[in-house]
Amino acid sequence: DTAVSQTPKYLVTQMGNDKSIKCEQNLGHDTMYWYKQDSKKFLKIMFSYNNKELIINETVPNRFSPKSPDKAHLNLHINSLELGDSAVYFCASSQALNYGYTFGSGTRLTVV
Amino acid sequence: GESVGLHLPTLSVQEGDNSIINCAYSNSASDYFIWYKQESGKGPQFIIDIRSNMDKRQGQRVTVLLNKTVKHLSLQIAATQPGDSAVYFCAENRGGGADGLTFGKGTHLIIQP
Numbered sequence: 001d002t003a004v005s006q007t008p009k010y011l012v013t014q015m016g017n018d019k020s021i022k023c024e025q026n027l028g029h030d031t032m033y034w035y036k037q038d039s040k041k042f043l044k045i046m047f048s049y050n051n052k053e054l055i056i057n058e059t060v061p062n063r064f065s066p067k068s069p070d071k072a073h074l075n076l077h078i079n080s081l082e083l084g085d086s087a088v089y090f091c092a093s094s095q096a097l098n099y100g101y102t103f104g105s106g107t108r109l110t111v112v
Numbered sequence: 113g114e115s116v117g118l119h120l121p122t123l124s125v126q127e128g129d130n131s132i133i134n135c136a137y138s139n140s141a142s143d144y145f146i147w148y149k150q151e152s153g154k155g156p157q158f159i160i161d162i163r164s165n166m167d168k169r170q171g172q173r174v175t176v177l178l179n180k181t182v183k184h185l186s187l188q189i190a191a192t193q194p195g196d197s198a199v200y201f202c203a204e205n206r207g208g209g210a211d212g213l214t215f216g217k218g219t220h221l222i223i224q225p
Contacts, residue, residue: 004155033212041199043156045212055212090155098205100146101213103155 003027006091006104013081014112021076021107023091031097032074034066037088037106049074050097081111124222131192133219135185135202144205146213147176147187149198156201159187189221197223 004025013019025032031050037043047066048055054066063079078085088108092101125131137145143164148156162169162176162185169176175188185202199220203213 035212041150041218043201043215045214048212092155098144100158100161101156102158103148105153105155 002105003102004091004093004104006089006107008107009105010108010110012110012112015081015083017081018077018079019081019109020078021089021091021109023074023076023104025072025091025093025102027093027095027102029093029095029102030071031094032068033092033094033101034074034076035090035092035103037090039087043090046076047074048097078109081109083111085109086111121217122220122222124224125192126224127192127194129192131187131189131196131221133187133189133200133202133221135187135216137183137185137202137204137216139204139206139214140183142204142206145176145178145185146203146205147174147185148201148203148215149196150201150218151198159200192221192223194223194225197221 007022011019033048034046035043036046045057046060049066049068065077067075067077086109088106090106091104094101146161147159149159150156160171160174160176162178167178173190177186189196199218201218202216205213
């Protein structure tokens, strides 16, 4: 069983569209995250979500919004996609805030 | 800016040799550090972690060293194998961890046959 699964693995879309990336974890973890990895492999946190508390990195545009229907899911919605949003997006989860993360396999988003 | 960084973007070693990947951090409040391995097309994979009350921790073929005095973290891989080829990231958790792990830029480890 995949511990942290993301769908889709690849997403190609046009500028201006709205898209979602889904994430599910079956580890029973309390905290979930979204990270963005740019073309230089730099990983930057976008959101962390713990017990219904959302912590947002202030550099993330408000076009990005996480939605958590339950503890096992943290989906990422992106409105009005821009070329600069092209990147690989990783979902992760951890047992608690100060523990190691388990990452999903990533979603490669390409905006054309 | 980032407080976690790596000294070398690429490290090339002979198969069977030991590898050492270094990382510097600048936040004294960081109390938890992790090394991740990322293979091409995959997500980062946990290798080993260390908390600030320790200076050394060993796993299977890997050792992490933490020097809080100079804010330095290193990952040692013994008897490097072809499967060790990947990008390695250090990450720090800045006390409390509410804002998540902060990652360094990554070192690409290349194994020469």
